[in-house]
Amino acid sequence: MDCETFRRYWLSPDANQITGDLRMDLTYHFIECSACSEASLTYDLQQRGIDLTKYPCIHLAQYAEFHCDQHSDPYECPDALIVYSKKNADFGIIHGDRTSYIQIKYCPWCGTKC
Secondary structure, eight states, rough: OHHHHHHHHSTTTTGGGGOOOHHHHHHHHHHHHHHHHHHHHHHHHHHHOOOOGGGGHHHHHHHTOOOOSOSSSSSHHHOOOOOEEEETTEEOOOOTTSOOEESSSBBBTOOBOO
């Protein structure tokens, strides 16, 4: 599958309606093509109303904007990984004690400077 076909189908409001072989082909392309998987992530974040200009990269936006239905505080949620501290204007990985974070200077996924 080429990227243009992937984006036409996957990056649409009706993508969840796709089934069968086309769904499988789209999924394989998503896994194999980093450019299209990043385009998909960008699309998803924009659909959620997230201002991507506030983040150094889409990966930090994805994890810093993670919201859990069960926990309002990211430090209480075992699925939350990245936090942004407005006070310190920095990003961090939530420490195992769930009460603090370890500051990061670069995105752990793409290496973009925070």
